[in-house]
Amino acid sequence: MSLTVVGSIAFDSVKSPFGERERMLGGAAVHFSLAASFFTEVRPVGPVGEDFGAEQFEVLERRGVLTDDIERVEGGQSFFWRGRYEYDLNVAHTEDTQLGVFAEFEPKLSPAAEAADTLFLANIQPDLQRQVRAQCAAARFSALDSMNLWIETAKDSLLEAIAEVDCLVVNDAEIRMLTGESNLARAARAVMGNGPRAVVAKQGEYGAALFTPEGFFALPGFPLEDVRDPTGAGDSFAGGFLGYLDSHDGDLDEACLRRAMGYGTVLASFNVEEFGTERVSRLTREEIDERLATLHGMTQFEPLPAA
Amino acid sequence: MSLTVVGSIAFDSVKSPFGERERMLGGAAVHFSLAASFFTEVRPVGPVGEDFGAEQFEVLERRGVLTDDIERVEGGQSFFWRGRYEYDLNVAHTEDTQLGVFAEFEPKLSPAAEAADTLFLANIQPDLQRQVRAQCAAARFSALDSMNLWIETAKDSLLEAIAEVDCLVVNDAEIRMLTGESNLARAARAVMGNGPRAVVAKQGEYGAALFTPEGFFALPGFPLEDVRDPTGAGDSFAGGFLGYLDSHDGDLDEACLRRAMGYGTVLASFNVEEFGTERVSRLTREEIDERLATLHGMTQFEPLPAA
Numbered sequence: 179m180s181l182t183v184v185g186s187i188a189f190d191s192v193k194s195p196f197g198e199r200e201r202m203l204g205g206a207a208v209h210f211s212l213a214a215s216f217f218t219e220v221r222p223v224g225p226v227g228e229d230f231g232a233e234q235f236e237v238l239e240r241r242g243v244l245t246d247d248i249e250r251v252e253g254g255q256s257f258f259w260r261g262r263y264e265y266d267l268n269v270a271h272t273e274d275t276q277l278g279v280f281a282e283f284e285p286k287l288s289p290a291a292e293a294a295d296t297l298f299l300a301n302i303q304p305d306l307q308r309q310v311r312a313q314c315a316a317a318r319f320s321a322l323d324s325m326n327l328w329i330e331t332a333k334d335s336l337l338e339a340i341a342e343v344d345c346l347v348v349n350d351a352e353i354r355m356l357t358g359e360s361n362l363a364r365a366a367r368a369v370m371g372n373g374p375r376a377v378v379a380k381q382g383e384y385g386a387a388l389f390t391p392e393g394f395f396a397l398p399g400f401p402l403e404d405v406r407d408p409t410g411a412g413d414s415f416a417g418g419f420l421g422y423l424d425s426h427d428g429d430l431d432e433a434c435l436r437r438a439m440g441y442g443t444v445l446a447s448f449n450v451e452e453f454g455t456e457r458v459s460r461l462t463r464e465e466i467d468e469r470l471a472t473l474h475g476m477t478q479f480e481p482l483p484a485a
Numbered sequence: 486m487s488l489t490v491v492g493s494i495a496f497d498s499v500k501s502p503f504g505e506r507e508r509m510l511g512g513a514a515v516h517f518s519l520a521a522s523f524f525t526e527v528r529p530v531g532p533v534g535e536d537f538g539a540e541q542f543e544v545l546e547r548r549g550v551l552t553d554d555i556e557r558v559e560g561g562q563s564f565f566w567r568g569r570y571e572y573d574l575n576v577a578h579t580e581d582t583q584l585g586v587f588a589e590f591e592p593k594l595s596p597a598a599e600a601a602d603t604l605f606l607a608n609i610q611p612d613l614q615r616q617v618r619a620q621c622a623a624a625r626f627s628a629l630d631s632m633n634l635w636i637e638t639a640k641d642s643l644l645e646a647i648a649e650v651d652c653l654v655v656n657d658a659e660i661r662m663l664t665g666e667s668n669l670a671r672a673a674r675a676v677m678g679n680g681p682r683a684v685v686a687k688q689g690e691y692g693a694a695l696f697t698p699e700g701f702f703a704l705p706g707f708p709l710e711d712v713r714d715p716t717g718a719g720d721s722f723a724g725g726f727l728g729y730l731d732s733h734d735g736d737l738d739e740a741c742l743r744r745a746m747g748y749g750t751v752l753a754s755f756n757v758e759e760f761g762t763e764r765v766s767r768l769t770r771e772e773i774d775e776r777l778a779t780l781h782g783m784t785q786f787e788p789l790p791a792a
Contacts (some may be wrong), residue, residue, distance in 0.1 A: 265667045360572045362690070363708045384667070384691040387705060394783050396705035398694060401670045415758075428790070436786035467788075475787045476701050479743035481781045483735070 180459045181424045182291045183210045184223040184310045185413070187230070187248060187298025188257035190454060195265050196406040202454035203234045205257060206300035206323070209410030212458045213417025213445040215241040216466055217425040220417075221291045223247040223281040223310065237459055247291045254279035267408050268382055280429050287313045291366060296424035298416055299343065301325050304335040305407075311342050319423055319430055321345035321378075323416060329355050341373035347416050350379040350387070363389070374433060378419065378442075388439050395436050399448035400473055407453040411446045414458065416443030418466075425447035488731045489624075490517045491530040491599045491617045492607025492720070493587060494537070494555060495564035499760060502572050503713040509761035510541050512564060513607035516717030519765045520752040521726025522548040523773055524732040526632060527724075528598045530554040530617065531751065532586040534561035544766055552599045561586035569657055574715050575689055589722070594620045603731035605723055608632050613641040618649050626737055628685075636662050648680035654723050657686040657694070670696070683742060685726065685749075687719050695746050702743050707754035707780055714760040718753045721765065725752030725773075744759035751776045 188205030192198065207222040214220045220245045224319040230250060238245050255278035261270045261463040282435075285306055292313050297320040307322060314320070320343040328336045329352065336356070340346055346369050347352070350362055359365040366389035377389040417440035426434050444466055450455045463473040499505065521527045528551045533541075537557060545552050562585035568686030569579045592613055599620050604627040606614040614629060621627070627650040635643045636659065643663070649651055653660070653676050657669055666672040673684040673696035684696040694703040701783040726749035733741050751773055758764045 180586070191519075240777050266661075267667070280518065320686075354573075360574070360710065361710060363710045367710075381691060384688060384706075385703070387708075394708045395786070396692070396783065397786075398491065398692075398703035398705075401701045401703075403668060403670045403674075426790070433787060434790070437788065439789070440786055440788060474786065477784055477786070479702070479704075479747055479781065479784075480740060481744065481747060481777050483741070483744070 179295045179424045179458050180219040180221065180290070180293070180361065181214055181259060181296040181298065181299060181420060181484070182221045182223060182247075182287070182294035182314055183214070183298040184208050184285055184306070185210065185298075185302055186223070186257045187222060187224045187226050187319065188259055189229070189261070189472040191260040192210055192407055192409055192411055192453060193262040194407050199241065199453045200259075203237050204259065204410060205456055206347065206410070206413040208238070208455065209413035209449060209458075210240055210298060210300060210417040211238060211243045212455055213414040213449070214421030214424070216244050216461070216463050217441070219244060219419035220421070221247050221294065223285060223287055223289075225249045225251050225254070225283050227251055227256040230256045235457055241459070247288050248454075249286070251279040261409070263408065265317060267405055270409065283309045285313070291341070296320070296420055297422050299339070300413060300416070304328050304339040305330050307339045308335065308342065311339065319344050321416065321420055323347050323349050324352065325354060325410070337372060338385060343374055345376040347376050347377060347378040347419070350381050353377065353379055362387070367415070378439070380415060381479060385443060386439060388435060390432060390435065392432050397439050397443050397473070397477060399402060400443055400469065402447060405450045408450045409454065411450050414449035415442040415446040440470050440473055444471060486602045487526040487528065487600070488513050488521055488603040488605065488727060489528045489530060489554075489594065489621055490521070490607060491592055491613070492604040492605075492609055494516065494529060494531045494563045495566055496531050496536070497716055497761060498638050499714055499716055500569040501574065501714050502570070504675050504742040504760060505511040506760045507740045508565075510544050511761055513715060513717070513720040514724070515762065516756060517605060517607060517724040517764075518550045518721035519546060519548055519762055520721040520756070521728030521731070522550050522566040523768070524728035524748070525603075526551060527728070528554050528601065530563070530592060530598055532558050533555045534558055534563040534586050536553070536688055537563045538769050544762055548651050549765065554595050556593070558586040558734070563719075568716070570715065574712055577716065580610050588763035592617045592784065603627070603727055606630065606646070607720060607723070611646040611709065614646045615642070615649065618646065626651050626727070628654050628723065628727055630654050630719070631659065633659060633662060644679065647676065650681055652685060653681050654685040655687065656719070657688050658767060660684065660686055670701070671692070674722065678699035678748070685746070687697050687722060692750060693722065693746060695742060696740060697742065702746060704746050704750050704780065704784060708783075709752055709754060712757045715757050718757050722749040722753040747780055748773070748778050750780060
């Protein structure tokens with residue numbers, strides 16, 4: 179099986195109450211790929227500039243991420259984001275965004291990337307998402323993330339992009355904004371009426387909820403006493419979620435989707451423990467499965483007392 | 486077994502995007518008592534005014550709530566609250582609060598109320614909570630709710646009140662505010678260091694989390710497409726939670742506390758479906774157990790695929 183992701187490959191400068199870092203490797207496709215790399219073969223698609231060098235490629239390649247579809251643009255600069263977090267860590271305050279080579283990005287996928295079984299369209303302009311979706315016509319399962327900017331400036335394109343995927347994976351506030359419906363259950367049903375068979379509502383520290391025609395499932399965020407940098411948590415969630423789904427041989431049924439939600443939750447939790455890719459870079463599959471078992475134990479209850 | 490609750494017994498005027506009602510029966514002790522009445526014998530303690538009549542007593546008595554400790558003050562007026570909710574229903578905007586007879590309240594419990602096995606100190610001034618706690622010295626399990634007002638104006642008294650109960654049941658923002666610790670897991674640990682053996686963090690539509698020395702447990706809010714009036718959701722949660730615990734014969738162990746969280750979640754969900762006490766007044770134990778089973782189905786997953 180194999181997984182293609184299109185999205186930003188970036189440098190991030192981040193300051194939180196627990197430290198700061200300058201120009202770390204970051205971007206949605208990077209966080210997603212590292213998380214998914216524990217489950218399957220991943221190909222990130224996206225442009226980088228001359229500032230993106232061997233050190234950055236190595237972080238990806240050490241985790242087995244296939245970097246052939248990362249396009250290095252001569253004379254260009256990589257996407258750059260600078261942000262900071264206050265004590266509550268829930269809101270990212272953007273101080274600078276430089277699109278760099280992303281401003282002129284035209285996705286051109288290799289045959290291997292086009293042949294992916296699973297596709298993730300990370301948060302980029304929805305017309306670009308649709309171009310990549312069309313190139314990966316054979317995907318068994320496809321999912322899409324987006325943000326308030328595209329809901330405000332390109333809503334029609336975004337709705338068309340959403341209609342073409344199996345699953346929407348966004349923050350719950352964005353599901354409400356997209357549908358104009360404040361009740362999340364109704365909003366998710368409205369999204370499913372437009373095409374997708376599943377909606378994942380990311381809820382920050384509160385976890386994530388899965389809506390399908392068959393039902394509802396929710397997991398809390400994994401409780402951590404040390405959270406240092408929430409950047410990339412949502413993309414790490416999506417990487418664990420879709421990486422597991424891609425690795426699964428059988429039907430992507432409700433039980434499989436729920437387990438994938440568990441892996442997403444676990445990958446997001448490791449990601450936020452340290453800055454940028456620091457923690458996930460040295461993570462092991464054993465640690466992931468251990469934490470999934472712990473999460474399972476934190477969510478189970480028996481509705482009737484033992485007889 | 487029996488349960489005593491002290492807290493407001495009130496009239497509420499509420500406006501939400503889904504309707505409005507004038508001077509409904511409300512108050513923390515009322516919502517709590519109705520929810521707990523499905524599990525055990527409940528005695529609300531608190532003052533009402535001359536405006537509190539047979540109609541209000543009947544709502545409680547039809548559910549078997551024991552009203553002997555409701556003190557009717559001649560010439561007084563009952564606690565009154567007027568509030569409204571916007572479309573997102575998450576924030577109550579208070580438009581009027583009249584303490585009425587609550588301003589002079591001195592708790593005087595009957596011997597039956599003092600002998601309760603379980604005690605809930607709903608959100609009132611912490612010195613009053615301590616007076617009631619001292620009168621119910623024999624309680625097997627006691628819990629306390631509070632709010633930002635008391636953290637700001639009576640923090641020392643509140644910390645002493647918390648030190649004297651088994652469980653703190655408050656909104657997660659209040660746990661953070663109380664401890665000055667933005668990380669919820671650390672904040673809950675700090676509270677447990679001060680006495681309680683359990684902390685329940687209410688998280689509105691996101692559900693509720695339970696912290697104990699043994700571990701962490703969380704449940705999502707029950708997903709509803711129709712929420713009309715969130716007033717009293719937290720008190721209904723506490724009523725289901727403590728009502729179930731009071732009814733439980735064996736040890737109040739982790740499995741029992743988790744099941745109680747389930748009952749709390751279910752009672753809160755019924756409460757918000759209609760205005761005031763409308764829905765819970767005509768609820769049945771069968772509906773409660775059915776919804777608990779549904780909630781159970783929404784939270785279970787298998788970490789490993791079936792072999």
